[in-house]
Amino acid sequence: MSAVDDAFRLLDPLTRAQLDTVATRLGVADYVPTATVADTRAALVRWATASDKQLAALKSAVAVVAPGAATADPATWQRCVRENHAYLTVLGLRTGDGHYRIGLDELFVDIELVHESANRQHVFGARGFDEARTDPLDAAGDLMAALAAVHSKRARFDVRGLVLVGLPGSGKTTLLQHALLESAKDPGLEPVLLRFATLQTLGLDDLGPRSMAAWADHQAKADGYPGAGRALLADPERRYRFLLDGFDELQSAEDRRAVARWLAREIPRWPKADFVLTTRKAAWDEERHPELTERLTTYTLLRLTMASRDAYVRRWFPLVAERELGPTPTEAVQRQAEAHAAAQAEALLGVFKSPDEATRHRVHRLTGNPLLLSIICLVFREYQALPRHRGDLYAKCFEVLIRGRMVQGCRTGLEPAQGRSLLGPLAWDMQATSDDLDSPKELPRADVLGWLERTRDADPGTRQQSAEALLGCLLRETGLLVSPDQQNVAFAHLTFQEYLAYEYARVRGLAARLARQAEDPRWREPILLGMADLSFRETFFATLLETPGRLSAQRELVSACKLEHEPPAEPFVAMFNRAVAPAPAPPPPLPWWKALFVSPEPTPDPPPRPTPADLDLALQLFLSNPPAAVREAARALMAHGDANIVKLAARVAGVSGPEVVAPKRLRLASGEMELVWVPPGTFVMGASPDDRAATSWERPPHTVTISKGFWLGRFPVTNAQYQRYVEATGAREPQSFRQEGFDDPDMPVTFVSWQDAQDFCRWLGETEGHTVRLPTEAEWEWAARGDDGRGYPWGPQPPTLERAWYGSYGTDPKDQEFKPGFGEHGDVVRGPAPVGGRPAGASPAGAEDMAGNVFEWCADTWRDQYDASDDGAIDIYQEDPAVSDRVVRGGSWIYDSWRLRCSCRNGDHPVYRFVDLGFRVVCVPAPER
Numbered sequence: 001m002s003a004v005d006d007a008f009r010l011l012d013p014l015t016r017a018q019l020d021t022v023a024t025r026l027g028v029a030d031y032v033p034t035a036t037v038a039d040t041r042a043a044l045v046r047w048a049t050a051s052d053k054q055l056a057a058l059k060s061a062v063a064v065v066a067p068g069a070a071t072a073d074p075a076t077w078q079r080c081v082r083e084n085h086a087y088l089t090v091l092g093l094r095t096g097d098g099h100y101r102i103g104l105d106e107l108f109v110d111i112e113l114v115h116e117s118a119n120r121q122h123v124f125g126a127r128g129f130d131e132a133r134t135d136p137l138d139a140a141g142d143l144m145a146a147l148a149a150v151h152s153k154r155a156r157f158d159v160r161g162l163v164l165v166g167l168p169g170s171g172k173t174t175l176l177q178h179a180l181l182e183s184a185k186d187p188g189l190e191p192v193l194l195r196f197a198t199l200q201t202l203g204l205d206d207l208g209p210r211s212m213a214a215w216a217d218h219q220a221k222a223d224g225y226p227g228a229g230r231a232l233l234a235d236p237e238r239r240y241r242f243l244l245d246g247f248d249e250l251q252s253a254e255d256r257r258a259v260a261r262w263l264a265r266e267i268p269r270w271p272k273a274d275f276v277l278t279t280r281k282a283a284w285d286e287e288r289h290p291e292l293t294e295r296l297t298t299y300t301l302l303r304l305t306m307a308s309r310d311a312y313v314r315r316w317f318p319l320v321a322e323r324e325l326g327p328t329p330t331e332a333v334q335r336q337a338e339a340h341a342a343a344q345a346e347a348l349l350g351v352f353k354s355p356d357e358a359t360r361h362r363v364h365r366l367t368g369n370p371l372l373l374s375i376i377c378l379v380f381r382e383y384q385a386l387p388r389h390r391g392d393l394y395a396k397c398f399e400v401l402i403r404g405r406m407v408q409g410c411r412t413g414l415e416p417a418q419g420r421s422l423l424g425p426l427a428w429d430m431q432a433t434s435d436d437l438d439s440p441k442e443l444p445r446a447d448v449l450g451w452l453e454r455t456r457d458a459d460p461g462t463r464q465q466s467a468e469a470l471l472g473c474l475l476r477e478t479g480l481l482v483s484p485d486q487q488n489v490a491f492a493h494l495t496f497q498e499y500l501a502y503e504y505a506r507v508r509g510l511a512a513r514l515a516r517q518a519e520d521p522r523w524r525e526p527i528l529l530g531m532a533d534l535s536f537r538e539t540f541f542a543t544l545l546e547t548p549g550r551l552s553a554q555r556e557l558v559s560a561c562k563l564e565h566e567p568p569a570e571p572f573v574a575m576f577n578r579a580v581a582p583a584p585a586p587p588p589p590l591p592w593w594k595a596l597f598v599s600p601e602p603t604p605d606p607p608p609r610p611t612p613a614d615l616d617l618a619l620q621l622f623l624s625n626p627p628a629a630v631r632e633a634a635r636a637l638m639a640h641g642d643a644n645i646v647k648l649a650a651r652v653a654g655v656s657g658p659e660v661v662a663p664k665r666l667r668l669a670s671g672e673m674e675l676v677w678v679p680p681g682t683f684v685m686g687a688s689p690d691d692r693a694a695t696s697w698e699r700p701p702h703t704v705t706i707s708k709g710f711w712l713g714r715f716p717v718t719n720a721q722y723q724r725y726v727e728a729t730g731a732r733e734p735q736s737f738r739q740e741g742f743d744d745p746d747m748p749v750t751f752v753s754w755q756d757a758q759d760f761c762r763w764l765g766e767t768e769g770h771t772v773r774l775p776t777e778a779e780w781e782w783a784a785r786g787d788d789g790r791g792y793p794w795g796p797q798p799p800t801l802e803r804a805w806y807g808s809y810g811t812d813p814k815d816q817e818f819k820p821g822f823g824e825h826g827d828v829v830r831g832p833a834p835v836g837g838r839p840a841g842a843s844p845a846g847a848e849d850m851a852g853n854v855f856e857w858c859a860d861t862w863r864d865q866y867d868a869s870d871d872g873a874i875d876i877y878q879e880d881p882a883v884s885d886r887v888v889r890g891g892s893w894i895y896d897s898w899r900l901r902c903s904c905r906n907g908d909h910p911v912y913r914f915v916d917l918g919f920r921v922v923c924v925p926a927p928e929r
Contacts, residue, residue, distance in 0.1 A: 003048070003049040003052075003055055003475070003476060004045060004049050004476060006055065007044065007045040007048045007049055007055060007058060008041070008045060010058060010059060010062050010224050011041045011044055011045065011062070014041075014062070014065075014066050016040070018065055018066045019040045019041060019044065020040065021065045022044065022058070022061045022062060022065050022066070023040060023043065023044055025061050025064075025065065026044075026047065026054075026057060026058065026061055028043055028044060028047045029047070030043050030046070030047075031043050031044075044058065049472070049476055050472065051468065051472065052486065059224060062224055063224060063226075073225075073228060073231070074220075074228045074229070074231045074232035076225065076228070077220050077223060077225035077228035077229075077232070078184075078190075078192075078228075078232065080223065080225070081180070081193055081223065082180060082181060082184055085104070085177040085180055085181070085193065086103060086104050086105070086177075086181060087101035087102065087103055087104060088101065088102050088103075088104050088107055088108075088174065088177075089101055090102060090320065090374060090378075091371070091374060091375060091378070091401060091479035091492070102319050102323070104174070104177055104178065104181065105181070106315065106319055107312065107315050107316065107319060108174070108178055109304065109308040109309075109311050109312045109315075109370075110142055110305075110308050111142070111143075111170070111171045111174070111175055111301055111302070111304065111308070111370070112142060112301075112302045112305065112738070113142060113143060113146055113164070113299040113300065113301060113302065114299060114300050114302055114735060114739065115297065115298070115299055116297075116298040116299065116300065143162075143164070143175050143178070143179055143276070144179065144182055146162055146299060147161075147162065147179070147241075147274060147276070150162065150274055150297070151274065158294075158295065159295070159296070159297055160267050160273070160274055160275055160295045160296060161242075161267075161274045161275030161276055161277070161295070161296045161297075162275070162276050162277070162296055162297055162298070162299055163247075163277045163278075163279065163284065163292070163293070163296045163297070163298045163299070164176075164276065164277065164278045164279070164299055164301060165279055165280075165281050165284050165298060165299065165300050165301065166278070166280065166281065166300065166301035167280065167281055167301075167369070167438050167439065167494075167740060168280060168371070168438075168439050168440060168492070168493050168494060169369045169370060169371025169372060169492070169493050170301045170303070170369060170370065170371075171301060171370045171371075172245070172278040172279075172280075172301060173245055173246070173278065174370065175278070175301070176193060176243045176245050176276065176278060177193075179191065179241070179243055179276060180193050180243055183241045183243075188239055189239050189240075189241055190232065190238060190239065190240050190241070191240075191241040191243060192216055192232065192233070192240055192241065192242050192243065193243045193245065194215055194216060194219050194242065194243070194244050194245070195219065195244075195245050195246055195249070195484075196244065196245065196246045196247050196248075196249050196250050196259070197246055197249045197250075197484055197486070197487075198215070198218055198219045198222055199215050199218070199250075199259065200249070200250055200251060200255070200487075201218070201222075202214065202215060202218040204255055204258055204259065204262075207258070207259070207262040208262075209265075209266075209269065210236075210266075210269065211262065211266065212233060212242070212266055212269075212270065213229065213230050213233040213234075214229075214230075215229075216229030216230070216232060216233050217229030217230040220232075236269060236270055236271070237271065237272060238272065239272045239273065240270060240272070240273040240274075241273065241274055241275075241276070242270075242273055242274070242275045242276070243276050244275065244276065244277045244278070245278050246278060246279070246484060247259070247277055247278065247279035247283060247284070248279045248280040248282070248283030248284075248439075249484050249488075250283075251487070251488070253286060253287065256283060256287065256289070257287060257289070260287070260289040260291060260292045261291055263275075263277075263292060263295075264291035264292050264294070264295060267295050267296075275295075275296060277292075277296060280438070280439050281300075281438050281439070281740075282436040282437075282438050282439050284298075300739070302368075302735065302738040302739055303365070303368025303369060303737070303738035303739070303740075303743070304367070304368045304369075304370065304373065304738070305733055305738065306364075306726070306727070306733060306737075309352070309367050309368065309373060310349055310352075312370070312373060313345050313348055313349055313352075313373070313377060314342075314345045314349075316345070316374065316377045317341040317342070317344045317345040317348075317377065317381065318338055318341040318342065318345075320341070320377075320381065321337045321338065321340065321341040322337070324337075325337055344380065344381060344384075347380075347384075348376075348377065348380045348386075351363070351380075351385075351386050352364070352367060353727050363376075363386075364723060364737065364743075364745070365743050365744075365745075366393075366495075368737075368738055368743075369493075371492065371493055372397075372493060372495065375397045375400070375401065376393075376397065378397075378400050378401075379393070379396045379397055379400055382396075382400050383396060389532045389564075390528075390529065390532075390564070391499070391502070391529040391530075391532045391533075392532070394495060394496075394499040394529070395416075395499070397495070397496075398416065398419065398420075398480070398496060398499060398500070399416045401413075401478045401479055401480050402414050402415070402416055402418075402419035402478050402480060403415070403416070403478075413473060413477045413478045414461070414462070414473065414474075414478070415461065417459070418459045418461050418462055419478075419480070420500065420503050420504075420507075421455060421458045421459050421462075422452060422455050422456060422458075422459075422462060422470065422474075423455075423474075423480070423500050424455075424500050424501075424503050424504035424507065425451060425454075425455055425504060426443075426448065426451040426452075426455070426500075427491070427496070427497045427498075427499075427500030427501045427503075427504060428500075428501045428504040428505070429451070430443065430490075430491070430497050430501070431497055431498065431501040431522055431523070431526065432501075432522070434497075434522055437521055437522065438494065438740065439490075439494060440490040440491040440492075440493065440494045440496075440497045441490060441491075441497065442488040442489065442490040443488060443489055443490070444487065444488055444489075445471075445483065445486075445487055445488065445489050448471060448481075448489040449467045449468065449471060450467075452467040452470050452471055453467040456470060471489070475489075479492055480492055480496055498525040498526055498529070499526075499529060501526045502525075502526035502527075502529040502530055505526060505530065505536075506530065506533060506536055509539075511530060511535075511536045511537075511539035511540045511543070512539050512540070512542075512543040514526065514527050514530070514540060515539070515540045515541075515543035515544045516543060518544060518550070518554050518557055519553070519554070524557060524560070527540065527557065527561070528560055528561060528564050531561050531564035531565040532564065532565060534568065537561075537565060537567070537568050538568045538570060538571060541567060541568055541571040541572070542570075542571040542574075544558075545571050545572070545574070545575045545610070545614075546608075547608070548608050548609065548610050548611050548614060549611050549613070549614065550614075551610070551613075551614040551617055551618060552611065552613035552614050552616070552617050552802075555617060555802070555837050555838070556833060556834065556837050558617060558621070559834060559836060559837050560834065562621055563746065566625075567621050567622075569627040569629050569630050570629070572618050572621070572622070572630060572633070573629050573630060573632075573633040575610050575614070575615075575618060576615075576618070576630075576633035576634060576636065576637050577633060577636070578607045578608070578609055578610060579609055579610050579615055579637060579640060580636050580637060580639055580640060581607065612642045612644070612645060613802070613840075615637070615640070615642075615645050615648075616644065616645065616648065616839070616840070617839075619634065619637075619645070619648040619649060619651075619652050620648065620839055622634070622652050623648075623651060623652060626652050630652065631652060631653050631654060632653075634649040634650075634652035634653040635649070635653040635655065637649035637653075638650055638653065638655065666711050666923065668764065668768050668770075668772075668923070672720070672721060672724070673713060673717070673721055673764075673921070674713075674714045674715070675711040675712055675713055675714060675921075675923055676711070676712055676713075676714045676845050676846040676847050677709060677710075677711060677845070678706075678709055678710055678711070678712050678779070678782065678783045678845045678847075679709045679845075680705075680706050680707055680708055680709045681705070681706055681782065681786075681787050682703060682704070682705045682706070682787065683703070683704060683706075683781075683782055683785065683786065683787050683789070684701050684702070684703055684704075684789055685701065685702055685703070685704045685778060685781050685782075685866070685870075685876070685903075686698050686699055686700060686701040686702060686866055686903055687699055687701060687901075687903040688701055688789065688903075689701070691791075691901070691903065693898055693901065694901075694903060694904075696864070696865055697863075697864050697865050697905060698865075698903045698904065698905060699865060699866065700865075700866055700868055700871075702866055702868070702870045702871040702872075702873070703871050703872050703873075704778050704782070704870065704873055704874070704875075704876050705872075705873070705874045705875070706778065706779060706782050706874075706875060707874050707875055708875075708924070710775075710779060710922050710923065710924045711922065711923040711924070712775060712779070712783050712845065712847055712920065712921075712922055712923075713847070713920035713921045713922075714846065714847055714848060715748070715835035715836060715847075715848055715849055715920065716748035716749075716835060716849055716853065716854055716856060716918045716919060716920045717748065717749050717757075717760065717918060717919055717920060717921065718745065718746055718747060718748060718749060718835055719734075719736055719737060719742075719743060719744065719745050719746070719747055719748075719749050720745035720746065721749070722734065722749040722752070722760065723737065723745070725760050725763050725764070728763065728767075729759075729763055731756075731759060731760075731763075732756070734749055734750065734751040734752050734756070734913070735750075735751035735913070736749055736750040736751050741831040742831055742832060742915070744834055746834035746835055746836070747831075747832045747833070747834050747835070748832055748835060748849070748853055748854040748918040749918050750832060750854055750913075750914065750915055750916060750917060750918050751913040751914065751915065751917075752857075752913060752917070752918060752919065753910060753911050753912060753913050754774075754857050754886045754908075754910035754911075754912075755910055755911065756913075757774055757857045757919040758773075758774065760919075760921075761773050761774060761921055764921065765923075768923075770923050770924075771923070771924050772921050772922070772923050773859060773921070773922055773924070774857055774858055774859040774919060774921065774922065775858055775859065775920070775921075775922045776858060776859050776860055776875070776876070776877045777858045777859075777860040777876070777877075777878070777887045777889065777905065778875065778876040778877065779922060780850075780856070780858050780889050780890075781889070781902055781903065783843055783845050783847055783850070784843050784847070784850045784851070784889075784890075784902045785843070785844075785902040785903075786843065786844035786845070787844075788844075790844075790902065791901055791902060791903075792804075792841075792851055792900060792901065792902060793841060793842065793843035793844075793847070793850045793851050793902060794840060794841045794842065794843070794851075798897075799851070799852075799897040799900050802838060802840050802841075803838055803840050803841035803851070804838060804841050804849075804851040804852035804853070804891070804897075804900050805832070805833040805837070805838065805849070805852040805853045805893050806851075806852040806891055806892070806893060806895060806896060806897055806899075806900060807892075807893055807894045807895060807896065808896055831893060832853055832854055832892075832893050832916070833853055833893065835848065835849050835853070836848060836849075838852075847920075850889075850890055851890060851891055851900040851901075851902075852890070852891045852892065852893065852900055853890075853892065853893055854890070854892050854893070854916050854917060854918040855888040855889065855890050855891065855892045855906065855908075855914070855916055855917045855918070856888060856889050856890045856917075856918060856919050856920055857886060857887075857888055857917070857918075857919040858886065858887040858888065858889055859877065859879075859886075859887075860877060860878040860879070860886065860887045861878050861879055861880045861883040861884075861885065861886060861887075862878075862883055862885035862886060862887055862907030863878055863880070863883070884909055884910060885907040885908060885909055885910070886907065886908065886909075886910050887905055887906070887907055888905075888906050888907065888908050888917060889904070889905060889906075890904075891904065892916035892917070893916055894915070894916045895916075
């Protein structure tokens with residue numbers, strides 16, 4: 001709760017006489033005895049929110065002057081809590097009496113939850129087979145349904161509540177507010193909203209039996225109602241719903257462990273109560289707190305669905321317009337404002353649904369976060385457009401917040417240049433010292449004041465203000481910084497920390513430094529933001545290319561940089577020239593008589609030559625539309641000794657000939673999808689007799705003929721491609737759209753069932769006028785291994801993370817614990833990777849990611865082993881109405897290298913939606929080429 005909201009909550013119940021007395025006692029400078037109640041209250045709020053000390057003085061004065069507002073009556077306290085949490089504060093908009101607040105019930109949209117088991121098992125809400133096997137706790141899609149599921153489980157299991165895990169701005173606190181208001185409608189249920197920050201100030205050393213009542217009493221006292229907490233919790237047999245907000249606000253991991261142990265002991269002492277705890281993902285993941293997870297089941301908050309996002313936008317604009325009109329607009333003015341607001345909402349939704357814009361901005365990721373969605377609405381309302389590049393979009397978001405815009409035309413914040421000057425060094429330091437990739441760094445308030453003290457002199461507009469006043473402005477007027485526990489300060493969202501860290505790097509010329517820190521994942525987003533700036537881009541790549549092997553080692557980052565902006569030509573031309581530059585000739589020998597007195601000139605070291613892997617990746621970056629200088633440098637590379645480099649260089653240079661055969665490619669415009677041509681042919685399908693890793697269902701090996709060539713997706717279907725289908729048809733959104741770590745537009749779409757994949761193929765085929773379907777199992781294996789019987793799509797070489805993206809699950813048959821996060825070689829593998837990052841793993845046909853990343857659905861029904869009569873058959877395809885399971889192929893980011901073999905096969909029920917299961921398409925018959 002902000003200081004403004006806190007002050008209003010204290011003053012709302014007071015009468016005019018009580019307000020006058022409080023103002024007189026405090027000596028409020030702009031208090032006018034003849035003012036209205038609203039003006040008196042506004043004057044008190046302005047005075048109290050100037051500093052924490054004055055806010056504390058206001059609380060003391062209210063407790064003395066208005067004892068009726070400080071009653072021990074729990075009903076009065078609870079009514080006040082519900083009234084204060086019935087509103088949402090809109091960042092960036094203020095009126096003369098404080099932040100603009102909208103009724104929660106007017107703006108609230110559903111925020112879906114996913115049970116932690118869904119990432120390893122089936123996802124709730126699928127078709128009948130899935131529902132028949134679904135645990136009631138897994139089946140809940142929203143908070144109130146999850147709480148109902150908890151209640152239904154208590155008869156059999158001691159599950160007493162939920163842990164809600166989410167990123168900053170994902171709606172955790174809003175969900176608790178919603179639960180508070182909904183739970184209050186049940187006359188037999190008493191919801192109690194408590195903050196862990198309040199528990200921290202109570203002190204953690206004395207936590208013991210029935211300390212929940214002490215916590216509630218401490219919260220009630222902070223709210224101005226001393227004694228109400230203990231009175232409310234006097235009966236432990238009563239039905240309570242404890243809503244516990246901000247577990248991550250406890251100051252240290254040690255404090256969180258102590259509180260988790262205490263809560264585990266405290267929960268059984270309230271036999272009829274249930275509990276909801278919210279926390280940021282990083283604070284929960286560091287420990288998992290097994291003593292609590294025995295009592296509370298864990299859910300993750302998903303991003304907003306497209307439907308929820310659209311509903312929010314259509315509500316936001318009219319509600320803001322209504323507030324701006326004031327209390328008594330004319331009917332004509334009101335109609336005009338409503339029409340304009342509706343038009344703005346539809347225009348913004350049109351931007352969201354534009355495939356080009358959505359891909360460029362990664363808008364579907366940003367708008368799934370309620371906090372960022374609200375800020376984007378604000379940007380669009382201010383500028384009537386969204387910038388084309390992500391960095392420009394972040395800049396506009398920053399600008400509308402830093403100015404502290406009031407709806408009545410008054411600005412109380414700072415100019416953007418002042419804000420960048422003040423906050424840039426702070427953001428850089430936070431980014432450099434953060435140990436959390438998902439949340440902004442928190443710093444003690446005193447440290448932030450120290451930073452502001454050092455940076456405020458950079459601008460005359462801030463030089464005359466104290467650091468305390470500047471921090472108050474940033475907290476209260478702009479919302480860019482937050483201080484939920486009044487002791488630590490952080491950016492409201494990681495986006496602002498990353499953006500300002502990039503701005504600091506750009507202004508200070510730190511692109512080379514970021515290139516030398518490219519391996520550090522903390523700098524990925526600032527580096528990507530820098531791709532929009534030509535000078536930053538050139539310096540970054542020039543530095544990265546100085547050291548042989550650095551470019552190929554950062555394949556994922558480099559591929560992401562290309563998606564942001566085309567790489568600069570100059571550093572790569574210099575790299576290509578170094579690759580073929582002759583070694584410098586040694587200086588001529590000195591005459592014998594001169595050598596007696598003069599040392600010979602040392603032979604200069606040749607410039608470091610890029611590795612073949614570096615050249616491979618660099619040429620891949622310029623396969624389409626290479627600049628003239630790059631084409632010329634690539635022509636010189638055709639003298640390189642590596643045959644693969646020569647072929648790639650010839651393609652970049654535009655040289656054709658019998659020795660350079662480019663793979664045949666097809667693009668399907670509707671899905672922005674590239675396909676490769678797989679010719680007809682004959683091969684041995686299944687594991688060879690000497691493959692000791694093979695299972696019985698990979699045998700017997702048998703000869704199969706593919707009689708007709710076909711077009712195969714070069715990559716698995718991506719989130720961006722599947723999103724076009726969802727928007728065109730209104731189909732079900734997969735969970736990968738809305739879950740952190742799976743939602744990059746260029747990652748393979750996951751959480752799709754076999755039927756989902758079939759429906760996508762049908763839509764794409766109807767849109768393109770061709771037959772589009774899933775590959776048969778035989779087609780998939782033929783495309784993966786070709787006619788030379790190779791064990792992996794790239795050949796006989798053992799798997800590496802340069803060829804395939806795979807994990808560790810199943811490495812040791814005796815240890816089947818699910819352990820995502822570490823590959824067999826200790827490499828970090830936390831989720832699927834964007835497609836196209838491993839061209840070294842391409843199959844003979846040019847299809848990539850066929851081994852690892854995600855399993856892929858095939859068209860065939862499952863059979864436990866091949867039929868020996870299949871030997872010599874043509875176009876094998878298995879369709880058995882008595883069998884429901886379908887074949888999946890290819891291995892995934894979770895499983896070990898054993899499943900990367902071309903012959904490896906598995907089966908899953910067609911309604912399953914797994915965290916590592918996607919698909920690629922076949923187009924037949926082949927269009928004219």
